[in-house]
Amino acid sequence: MENVRIAVLDIGNHAVAFMDNRVPKALHFYNDELHTYLKGAACTFEFSVAAKHEDAQYLTVGNHLAFKYKDRDYYFNIMSADEDENTVTVESYALLFELLEEEKDAYTASKAMTFVEYMKVFDGPGAVKIGINEISTYSRRLTWESSDNMLSRLYSLATNFDAEVEFVPKLNNDYSLKQITMNVYKEHSDTTQGIGQDRSGEIIRYGKGLNGVERKMDITELCTAIRPYGTDNITISGLSKKEYDKDGNLEYQTSGTNILAVQAKDRFPSMLTDYTTDRYAVKIWSYDTKDKNTLYSKALAKLKTLCVPKAEYTVEGYVDAQIGDTVTIEDTAFHPTLYLKARVTEQVISLTNKKNNKTTFDNFSELKSEVSETTTKQIEKLMDALKPYQCSVVSSDGTMFKNGEGTTALTAKVIDGGKDITDNLKITWLKEGTKISEEKSVTVKASDVSGTATYVLEVRDQGDALRGTCEVTISNVNDGTDGEAGAQGPQGEKGETGAQGPQGEKGDTGEQGPQGVKGDTGATGPQGPQGVKGNTGPQGPQGPQGQTGTAGKDGQMLYATCDTAAGTVAKVASLAAGSLSLKAGATVAVKFTYANTASSPTLNIAGTGAKAMYIQGVRDVYWTDGATVTFTYDGINWRVASEPVYAPTATIGNAAGFNVFIDGTSVQVRKGTEELASFKGDEIRLGEGVDCAKVFICNLEIGVDSEEMYLRNASTRISTKASHEGGSASVPSVVVNDKDTYVNGESMTALFTKVDNKANREWTLLKNQTSAGNSTITVDVSQYSEFMITCGLASSTNGNYYRELASTIVPAQVLTSRSVVDHGSGSHQAYYSGAYNGGISYLSSNKIKIYNNGGITRLYAR
8 A cells, every 4th residue: 555644734834744654753644534526626634643742733723734645746724633632633624625715796797708717807816727728718608696605606617617627736845835726627428528537448347346236227207308498488499400329320309399319219108198199208498598509408418318217326345546537337246247337426545544445436327238239149048058057866765775774766856047947858877887767766775785886967958968967975884793791991080079968966065275375465546636726826037038030021912014005805914023823812903004995805914824804793894094903813713803892972072172972862063062963863953052054065055044044056956857967958947056047947037028028018110121022030939929910001191101001910829830831922911902911921939031012011029
């Protein structure tokens, strides 16, 4: 067995001790178990050592283990070390389990990204280096709706890329960690290997490390067609696909929304349909994708697992292979011989006792024998023809005669496969090599045997081939005559003493003897009770004063400084003096040059490792530039110990001047005891107890002066939408600035002018058209409610310079209803005769066209 030398490294990645079972005085390990798993090639290592060895002190939580085994490097973190007076039991995890402590937020990609691009998002510092990448050309647009740890995120990422990941540590020559590489393989399938090597060409036979194979067949969930549904119930309708086996026979094809397993249907037709239907058993199945081709490929892979009987295999034993390797297992206990293609998914290895090794397999698939069925039948027939039968001889009265008397019958019996086939065979009996009978039974008399005789049974088939033999020896013995009496033998040895007899009767009492010599003095008796205590004597004189001892060293809290940038998660601090032993209760005050703006920061003081920081149970710890924060280590994380402590009431600031007062019901801003503002529940009060109060929001001043409330700003708008929002011009609004007040965008000054104009019933002359033809005038039509057209004479008659001959009044709403209709003589006219008439046309809200068709035409408004 390969000897493994294991280095113990401290938190600084330096070797401080070695475990080596071949070095007599080194620290030895036992009861070890190296447990490796397929997922991520993760592994754990457990073992025990003697607690009294001086190097056992280095097996502490936080230290590391490193070793090389079978051309692979291993690196572990010690997670627990349980110690009693005799033994230290250590449990360690591979370095990838540190990824469990790092949290990743929910994330949605803005575009389809490659595996490497996702790693740049999740592993910004690049702690994990990507080595082999078999999916470098793949891209996906993925979403994680909730947060999870880094290890789970990486496994999820691999699953979404149909991939497997493997974490491989690399050691330096001094056993320190050089780097961790993550290899990315295409997911294991019938055509791709994934993690490990394809060693299916190597046959591992029953009895060579394997204890046996059990197989259980089940068709309760078998189906021969699948109907897949994707996101938003998309189907494969419209796809035309066919898949053929290696012999060119159709195996799978699409049909509408189904994929059919053609050959499986012929083997397992559905019994729930009549013979006129296709007799497929359909499985309804869903997969989250919007792509039809992806839905087809995933559904086809699923159907391949459902259209064959489900076979469950159990294999016991150990195979010398790596995680992920694919091997072929042979078990001749099955008929015909069972060949399984299986993948190593879990290994338990003992570096000190290979009897404890164990392999777990998965991804079983049963292989067909490479020998043709015809050849197999021929071989079986040949073997059956040459197979010997089980022959025996049954004797009716034993195999020994006495004094030449008696008979016995010898009967042939031939068994094959548990059946008696004697009557189907040719029987031959031989005595001492001479044929004596061809019957099933033969009778032997005592007179036929002198001393001993050997009888042989030969069995032949109908082709006269010898298929078995059996022999039996018959004996004939005679009693001898009685001999003469022999001489008397010598006397035997004395026998053992017999048991003691019963006690005799008591005799008479004898005379008294002389007085004996005086005996020794007896032992001293116990001590009597203690006497009464005497009076205390006078106190002696005081002795001289002793020398003054050396003054003790002043106590001091550890103090550290940190210059890490505000946005960096990993904060690093250096001690100003002293040393830090990282254990529960250790307290350090840290002065930070810069504030913290990073979420969930970590703190590494004096190289003791990055640990999470917590304040009041959460990881969001923030401080300002130059802040000094006190931390206490709880055995796992740093806890902020300089949190404020509050009383039921608190006054912050000068109690006689301006201050903030806090109690259980409100927060008050005061001047002395005078309340300037208070915040209570859903109520905010400002300026209580004073004549004037002001609130400033940017440049907006909101004030109360005695009984008046006012707002003051360069421009104030009251509306359901701000002026910069879309659609603000279409909603009601009031705007006040230093120029005017605007209602719905219209100046109040202009509005009052319109009102005045409409209230004035005096006619205003807008145009006097004296020449024939037309002209366009500019006028705000909205200021007037009526318009009047007149036509008349252009010269003096009866003493008048101008005489109106006809007039027409047009209401404003009538005028504007004929919008942009430019009639040749005006949409609205004043007509006296063909020689005297005029008209107007409404062109727009500020344009009117006037026509003079003879004489003078005038336009009035009011």
